[in-house]
Amino acid sequence: MVAKISLGNSLYAALTYNTEKINKEKGRLLDTNKIYNDGSGSVNTHRVYEDFQRWMPAHTKTERPMMHISLNPHPDDRLSDTDYTRLAHEYMQKMGLGDMPYLIFKHEDIDRHHIHIVALRVGTDGKAVSDKNNFYRSKDICRELEKKYGLKPAERQRVSPDTPIMKIDPAGDLKRQVANTVKLVGMRYRFQTMGEFNAILSLYNVKAEQTDGRVNGREYHGLVYFATDDNGKVIANPFKASRLGRFASRAAIDGRFERAKKEIDDKALAQRTKRIVASVLIRSSGKEDFIERLKAEKIDVVFRYSAEGRIYGATFIDHNTMCVLNGSRLGREFSANAFEQRFNEGPVIDTPVVPVQNIPEDNARTVGNENRNQTDSDSSRSQSQPQPEARTNSRHGHVQTDNSDYMPSIPGLDLFQVGPGYDPEEEAFYRAMQRRKKKGRRPKF
Template sequence: MVAKISLGNSLYGALVYNGEKVNKEKGRLLDTNKIYNDGSGTINIHRAYEDFLRWMPAHTKTERPMMHISLNPHPDDRLSDTDYTRLAHEYMQKMGLGDMPYLVFKHEDIDRHHIHIVALRVGTDGKAVSDKNNFYRSKDICRELEKKYNLHPAEQQKVSPDTPIKIIDPSGDLKRQVANIVKLVGMRYRFQTMGEFNAILSLYNVKAEQTDGCVNGRIYHGLVYFATDNAGNVIAAPFKASRIGKFASRTAIDGRFERAGKEIGDKGLAHHTRRVVASVLAQSSGMDDFIERLKAERIDVLFRHTEEGRIYGVTFIDHNTMCVLNGSRLGKEFSANAFEQRFNSASSETLPVAAPDIENHVENSDRQDNEDNAFTDDGFSAGNSHQHSVGNENSGRDYDDYLPSIPGLDLFQTGPGFDPEEEAFYRAMQRRKKKGRRPKF
């Protein structure tokens, strides 16, 4: 049996989470301790919250007064509701929490049924039950209960760089799947922007969104993660990075951006992708042929389209070097505008196709990457690797410049890419105008 313990300060949030499972008939309330229970298996969230508050001290120095525990028996164990209830009470007693107010829920939303316990960890005197060595104590208690009730030994699955990454299964434990995907992608791939991060996540039906704001005068920068279907549609409520793990936090991902940039530059990893893409492009008869030929070379390419069908972004995922690269990082020949002219321009059918000048880009890769970063094709539409077309209503903004007006909505509103030469000319003219202004006295 595997136990997971989370400490927090959002008691109401924990009640709502479990209450929604019950309301959707994917769970039921098994038992309570010092909290009202009418025996129907349902829960009145408001009344339960009020009952908890009666046990909450008026003053406490404990910042995280509640705990959310999940007990997960081995999938081969078949337990009755009575068994689950007995396990929950014995576990809480052995953890020193037997006298605290708590609720025991059974979750049936996945094949592996399990229980959740929502409890206070602060007594009426304001003192918290010690959480020292919680992990080791909990593990020993689980082993003890397994032997007592003849349960199969179960250990938490360890994630390693060799663990295969699996696409989201909507019928499974979404939170765990999202966590595993984010962790494995972070361990295995190199990416330098949120767009590139989302490109690789999309292959497994996950997407990430930045959340920036200000609460009580404090500025915060966070991330939330979504599970999606094959069409990129969100299929569940978002998971905050803090619920997934430190490896999924904004700080951790920003750190990976910085390290990836150095590794790609120092090892020249982009050169490999550039050479292969150039070779395949010279042999391809069209977009579909180009995509399939690259797949044979273990490179996924994701095109992004406006509603009118214009290509405004392209991202390459090289599974050989484990690098995710926007087209602009490889050079102008691989930018969104170049592919638009190649595959969508009416005149492209009559123009001879020449292979891009690879050596020139190899010699000037650092300069080219720096120039193109200002015009990155970083927009992305979630979906799997076979979906390379998406509609768009915001037809004038690049992904990295776009910030949603309401957190959680329209993450992937992107527009056609900029023309670097036109943009550079415009900026140069703006600087000249500023220099030519006379000072005011």
């Protein structure tokens, strides 16, 4: 069983978060301690908040007087409501919080059912229950309860460079899968634009979309993520980046753009990809043959099509160098217009493909700089084209587009730790609670 503990100063926010789960029929109130409970499984937020205030001391130096705990058994454990309730009460008793007011919620919004506990950690005398070594005490208690109730041991699973990236399974936990994909893609691949970012995401049935606007007079710039099927059709409501984690935020992705530019330029990685693509293109009899031959070289190509079927974008994903590159970055002969002419209109006359000679590493940077000036204009022209939704052709492994299933960005919609104790929405909630703390101001209850 994995326990996650968060301290906060906004009791009302914690209550609202859990109450919204209940209102959406994705959870229920199991039990309470020293707080009103009518036994219906629902919660009157205002009534419960008033009950908590009765136990709150008039004066306390504790800046974060409440705590939010999630208890997450192993996904294979199937517990009844009675089991969850007993587990929660015993956990609180062993943590020294058995006499504090608290509520026990069960969350059922994902396949892995789990419980949340909202509690005060300050007594009527104004003194807080010690949180010293909370992490180690909690871990020992979880191991003890697992043995007592015959539960399977569960530990937080951390993402590593060896963790495989999997395509979205529509039957699974979509939030968690999207979070996995975005985090792992960001850890491993280098990309410099949203188009390149989406090209690599599309291989795993995920796409990202920028959201810009104003809310209550404040300007915002964010990202939302979509889970799709093999045809690129959206299969669920979008997830805000904040529900995935900081690694998925627009600021984080923009930072990856900047780092990728330096890394690709410094290592002349584009030249390595260019040599392979040029060699394959010369030997290819057509588009499908070109795609298959590249796959044999561990390079995926993503073509983007207009509504009329015209190629307006081409992006190469080199799994050898872990670089994602728009075709125009490699040279004019690899731009969208060149491929459109070669594959849809006939052989290319004015932009012949010339095999790229092996370039010594010492000279690779110079060559990359010469090509960059030539390709910048092509890249900007390609990005100025409209961007209909990418759709993967499962037969041939490349991406097509279809405007009919396109979902526009929806400003304001809500959205990492992987494993049985991870829930992206909970992670976002914990971070929000930490931000509520403001120095020099009296805590809000």
